Amino acid sequence: MKLLVTGGAGFIGSNFIRYVLNKHKDWEVINLDKLGYGSNLENLKDIKKDERYIFVKGDINDFELVSRLIKEVDAVVNFAAESHVDRSISNPYAFVESNVLGVYTLLEAARKFNPEVRFVHISTDEVYGDIEKGSFTEEDRLMPSSPYSASKAAGDMLVLGYARTYNINASITRCTNNYGPYQFPEKLIPKTIIRASMGLKVPIYGTGENVRDWLYVLDHCEAIELVLEKGEKREIYNISAGEEKTNLEVVRTILKLMGKDEDLIEFVEDRPGHDVRYSLDSWKIMRDLKWRPKHSFKEGIKRTVEWYLSNEWWWKPLVNEKVLHPTPWKLKW
Incomplete structure (x- = not known):
């Protein structure tokens, strides 16, 4: 399988790239990242000479570049996002540009140049807002509390809309806090x-x-891999460790x-x-894809x-x- 991983020089993206290349000797990865403040090529220093890995510096809003890359791959895993809540309060537009317009650009490129591509969009528990008791399921309404979470919710809606209207083979994952x-x-x-x-x-x-709810990053990577390989089209999967x-x-x-x-x-x-409490019900991914977190x-x-x-x-x-x-x-x- 050949993947286009966007935002792969960031925290979760770089851990995911290393995870899949170590596990799947026949997989290849193109890492598209604009190298913003949260990205660092040193995250992947140990694999930069791997022949199965290619780094491309670029923005997911660059339609020509994204279109060229999407033509070459079997799947897209979209990590690219502005993700720091404090920064979103100070500069909301940067979050709309990346988390909404960037998602639109990826989806349009897929629709026009590779409509069969597998598309996994990485989202967040913050789109649901906070909850005093109980846990959110994938069917609960979205009530974002910050410009960051609002922009992520908008991106999610675009993914679902393109999946239904244009039959894009897309799934969404929503995770709790990674570390x-x-x-x-x-x-x-x-x-x-x-x-x-x-x-x-x-x-x-x-x-x-x-x-x-704190989720060790390698457990998250394994969950994303399962959604990529076995997840259903137009489905959302909550990922949490309890x-x-x-x-x-x-x-x-x-x-x-x-x-x-x-x-x-x-x-x-x-x-x-500032949301008081986040909590996700991850029974769906545990039941359907047999995922379990391995790290306490x-x-x-x-x-x-x-x-x-x-x-x-x-x-x-x-x-x-x-x-x-x-x-x-x-x-x-």
Whole structure:
């Protein structure tokens, strides 16, 4: 199988590329990435000489480039997205451009130049909004709370619309919060590890009681692979590990693993529209595709902390003012 992976130099995309190339010796991957702030070619340093791997620098909004690449492949896995909620509050248009118009460009290219291509669109649990009790199923309505999640919801609707109108063989995955190696340092878990390793305060929004379900990135990669190979057209698959933790619990766990004192924790002004709790029901992918997460949070977070502490070469060049000196959401980036 030959894949076009968009956004493959990012956190989840790069882990997915490495995962499928290691598992499938007869697969090939074209990685299309514009190398924005969340992308890093060092994520795939170990496979860049693999003859089955090709990197193309480019934007998913470049219709001519996307069309040329889509003609060559059997499947598209779309990771390309602006994904940092705080940044979406400061600059919503960049999220509309990537997460809506970029998805449209990919779908149009598929419709016109490779209508038989398999199309897997990677989305997020944030499109559902928050939920105090219970868990969202794939049939629940979408109630996004930020420009980021609204743009992702719009992209999802385009995928479903093209699948029905033009018979594009498309599926959507919606995952909970990922963590693991190669995650951009502005995100909660790597930022906590990095700042704690430097003896700096670890900022937590509000009271830290916001709840997320944490999914180890390699478990997510395996779920995407199953959807790619066995998922049904026009179906949505929730992907979660059932590992719900408050942000405060996550930070405390990391500090304990690192032997750091909790006095490093610093509560800061909450951001607007901050969802209280995310929770997904993943019974559908477990029942239909026989997927199960293999890593507990206890195991996954230990592996993640160890990876960051052992790979300063990777994150030190990426540590910038937003990591060392975080500013309130209301200030422009």
